[in-house]
Structures are given as C-alpha cells and as structure tokens.
Amino acid sequence: MSRGRRRLLADLCLIVLLIALGAFLLFQRGAEGSTVEIRVNGELYGSYALSADKRIDIVKNDVLLGTAVIEDGTVRVENALCDGKDCEKSGRISEVGRCIVCLPCGVTVTVKGDGGLDGVTG
Amino acid sequence: MNRDGAAAKTARLSVMLVLALIMSYVENAVGFNVGVPGVKIGFANVVVLFALYRFGVPCAFGVNICRILLSALLFGNVFSLMYSLAGGLLSFALMVGVKRTGWFGITGVSVIGAVCHNIAQLCAAAMVMGSGYVFSYAPVLIIAGTVFGAVTGAVCHILVKKIPEKF
Numbered sequence: 001m002s003r004g005r006r007r008l009l010a011d012l013c014l015i016v017l018l019i020a021l022g023a024f025l026l027f028q029r030g031a032e033g034s035t036v037e038i039r040v041n042g043e044l045y046g047s048y049a050l051s052a053d054k055r056i057d058i059v060k061n062d063v064l065l066g067t068a069v070i071e072d073g074t075v076r077v078e079n080a081l082c083d084g085k086d087c088e089k090s091g092r093i094s095e096v097g098r099c100i101v102c103l104p105c106g107v108t109v110t111v112k113g114d115g116g117l118d119g120v121t122g
Numbered sequence: 123m124n125r126d127g128a129a130a131k132t133a134r135l136s137v138m139l140v141l142a143l144i145m146s147y148v149e150n151a152v153g154f155n156v157g158v159p160g161v162k163i164g165f166a167n168v169v170v171l172f173a174l175y176r177f178g179v180p181c182a183f184g185v186n187i188c189r190i191l192l193s194a195l196l197f198g199n200v201f202s203l204m205y206s207l208a209g210g211l212l213s214f215a216l217m218v219g220v221k222r223t224g225w226f227g228i229t230g231v232s233v234i235g236a237v238c239h240n241i242a243q244l245c246a247a248a249m250v251m252g253s254g255y256v257f258s259y260a261p262v263l264i265i266a267g268t269v270f271g272a273v274t275g276a277v278c279h280i281l282v283k284k285i286p287e288k289f
Contacts, residue, residue: 014230017270018237022265042252099255103201103247110255119158 017084033096033111036075038068049077050094050111058107063103081105126288135177138185139192142169146193161266164236164274170214171232171278172285179218186214201250208246213239228282232275237267247265 038045040060048054049069056068066080066087074092082104090100096113145165166189174182184225190210194203201229220226226234240263 004227007225007230010225011227011230011233011272011275014226014233015268017231018268020242022261022268023265025261039251042250072254097255098258101247101259103205103250106251108251108255120138 012049031096032094033098033112033113036068036070037110037112039108039110040065045107047112058105064076065107066102068109074097075110075111076100077102077107123224131177131181135181135185138173138177139188141208142166142185142189143192143196145169147197150193150197161240161263163270164239165272167213167232167235168247168274168278168281171217171228171235171275171282174217174221175228175278175282175288177280183214184212199287204250205243205246209239209243211243219259227275228279229272229275231272232278236271236274237264240267 010079018085033050036048036050038048038056038058040058045058045060046056048056048068050070050073052070053072054070056070058065058068064079064081066082067078069076069078071092074094076092077087077090077100080087080102082102084104087100087105087107087109093100093109093111096111099108103107137280143166145168149165151163157211170182170186170189173185177185187210188208192202194206198206216238217231220234221231241260244256244260244263248254
C-alpha cells in the first residue's frame with residue numbers, strides 16, 4: 001500500500017473513531033435532575049428546585065443578564081443580554097450534569113441531582 | 123524576477139496572513155450558529171495548515187499567532203482573544219506533533235487540530251466559569267470539530283496539491 005493510501009485510511013479511521021466517540025458520549029443520557037444551580041462568573045447565584053415552575057431574573061450590578069425559566073421539570077434561558085443568544089438556543093435541559101452556558105455574560109445554569117457525585121455526563 | 127529570496131517569502135507569508143484574516147472575518151460575518159458555543163467551520167485553519175505544509179513550522183506559527191492577535195483586535199475583544207489563543211496554540215502544537223509522526227494525511231492533521239481547538243476552548247471556558255460543567259458540550263464539539271476539520275483538511279489537501287510551489 002502506498003504511503004498516501006495508508007494515510008488516507010488512517011485519516012478515515014480517525015474521523016470515524018472521533019465521531020463514534022462523540023456520538024457515544026452524546027447518547028449517554030443522565031438521570032433527571034432535581035435542582036438548578038445558577039452561577040455568575042463561577043460564583044453561586046442561587047439554587048432552585050426543578051419541580052416548581054419559576055422565573056428567575058439573573059441580575060448582577062443592576063444589569064439583567066438573563067432569565068432562567070423553570071417549567072415542567074426543565075430549565076431554559078430567556079432574555080439573554082448577549083448578542084449571540086447561544087444560551088437561548090441551547091433550549092430546555094433537565095438531565096443531571098447538563099448546563100446552559102452564556103460565555104459573554106459569564107452565566108452557567110446547571111442541573112444537579114440529589115447530592116452525591118454528579119459526574120460530568122454527556 | 124527573484125522568486126526565491128527572503129523578500130519573496132515575506133510577501134508570500136503576508137498573503138497567507140491576509141488570507142487567514144479574511145477567513146476569520148468571513149467566519150465572523152457569516153455567523154454560522156447552531157446554538158452550541160464554539161461550533162464553527164474554521165476557514166482560517168485552511169490557511170494555517172497550508173502554511174504549515176508549504177512553509178514549515180516557524181512560518182506557520184507566525185501566521186497563526188499574528189492572525190489570532192489581529193483578528194481579536196479587529197473583530198473581537200479580550201474574551202475572544204483568550205479563547206482564540208487557547209484553541210489556536212494548543213491545536214497548532216498538536217498539529218505539528220501529529221504531522222511529524224507522518225501517520226496521517228492533511229485531513230487527519232486538520233481533524234486533530236480542530237478537535238483539540240474545541241477541547242482547549244472548553245478548558246478555557248471551564249477556567250473562566252470556574253465549573254467543569256461546560257464539558258457537557260464536549261460530545262457536540264468533538265463531532266463538530268471532526269466534521270468541519272475533515273472538510274477544511276480536505277480543502278487544504280487539494281490546495282497543497284494544486285497550487286504550484288512558487289505561486
């Protein structure tokens with residue numbers, strides 16, 4: 001086999017392997033969470049039960065960074081301050097370890113389980 | 123006309139840098155957005171890879187670092203600079219290492235670069251946020267990096283083949 005052929009094969013193997021790894025991690029479903037933890041720049045902003053519907057305005061220095069909406073055991077972000085709106089597009093989350101991140105605002109909304117080690121699930 | 127001298131090389135590398143900057147600009151302007159932070163096509167990597175294969179490590183490194191600094195200055199901010207630096211430097215280092223082994227073609231090198239770029243940005247985000255939970259984005263970013271890295275790598279492969287040594 002020529003060197004080019006072998007490299008092409010190696011490239012293809014690498015691509016298939018990485019996609020398989022990503023897909024495997026992606027489809028590992030975590031357990032449904034019980035609480036939502038909101039952090040601003042790593043600092044704990046508040047912890048809320050996922051079972052009760054609630055709207056939480058995330059305010060820092062009198063600026064509304066966004067609103068976390070807890071609804072039917074899921075949480076999503078609305079009214080984000082940032083331009084990209086990636087956090088809004090992240091949609092609803094409910095599994096332990098899932099999180100919505102807004103890089104420009106420094107906000108993370110994380111679903112946590114009932115104590116113990118949550119681990120980082122895909 | 124002298125096409126081999128230092129001046130000619132400088133001119134070629136400048137063209138590379140400008141091309142990489144345009145690619146960064148196009149990337150920002152197109153605003154390809156799928157709702158996961160960090161997913162992008164990585165047009166600029168085509169140019170950096172091309173420089174790596176044509177001009178060697180030091181020149182490609184120069185093009186890469188200048189592109190990152192200038193594009194942050196032109197289109198970004200301090201935050202985007204930090205993420206770009208983390209992604210750009212780690213992926214470059216790994217691409218150089220993988221290229222040295224000779225196991226993979228340009229596409230493979232590009233895929234590894236793209237995936238490492240995304241992982242490095244995740245690590246940077248984890249440090250900024252002070253929480254490891256951003257890693258829940260890792261699967262999507264691995265897949266996206268692989269797919270787009272393969273595309274840009276294939277494009278670069280064609281370019282390295284088709285563009286004559288002295289363009």
